Amino acid sequence: MNISRGSALALDSIRRAMPRQVRSALRPAWLWGRDMRFRARYGFPLPPPGTDLVGYEGLIEFFRARRLGNVPGDLVEIGAFRGGGTYKLAKFLEMQGSDKKVYTIDCFDIHADQTENLEGLRMSEIYEAKLEGSSQRQVFDRVTAGATNIVVIAGDSKEVELPCAEVSFGFIDGNHADDYVTNDFYLVWGKLSPGGVIAFHDYEYDLPNVTRTIDELCVRHAEEIAEIHVDAQRHVIFIRKAGRPR
Helix, strand or coil: CCCCHHHHHHHHHHHHHHHHHHHHHHHHHHHHHHHHHHHHCCCCCCCCCCCCCCCCHHHHHHHHHHHHHHHEEEEECCCCCCCHHHHHHHHHHHHHCCCCCEEEEEEECCCCCCCCCCCCCEEEHHEEEEEEECHHHHHHHHHHCCCCEEEEEECCCCCCCCCCEEEEEEEEEECCCCCHHHHHHHHHHEEEEEEEEEEEEECCCCCHHHHHHHHHHHHHHHHEEEHHHCCCCCCEEEECCCCCCC
């Protein structure tokens, strides 16, 4: 059964409108159906529920559409949280028969990001609530276990170096403070291949400083940018570097 994205969103809206008891009773069937649709499209199972808060399918679809598999370089992820998105990227590359690796940078300290959103909640508080007492690193390791194409760099993104020579795609969802957004942009941009893409989460969402900083970086590097695309549903901005892949 092939369900369109619009139909899936409509069904999800109906599900959310149901009484809690009904949702709880239907949850196993709903998760099974979602997993079956995901397997049919991507060839591998979903990670555990709640471990990908972004929706990395959007990144994978953009990667596919722009044929970034043909762009030299590995993938870089800054900020992995529970690892569901990392898992999806790694399994997608594996299913494509790609020898690219996913370099994941995370300090694995949920208290490091004290940025406040529009509701006055610190990101550290949000992360703590989502983990419900679990260890971030332990959850990440469990979710990504078995993936041989993930290279974990456990550390502050301001203090690490990327061991890969080139980057074809980078996704940034780490510390949301202005100086980190800028630092993480340049950490990836400096090794991003012509035709490669850097993407940020939380664009035009509830962290206005993130949006402002990204906009300033886009203006500063306007002559080096070939394309800007915004996924409004997932609050992700994709920035493609000018030039043709070598």
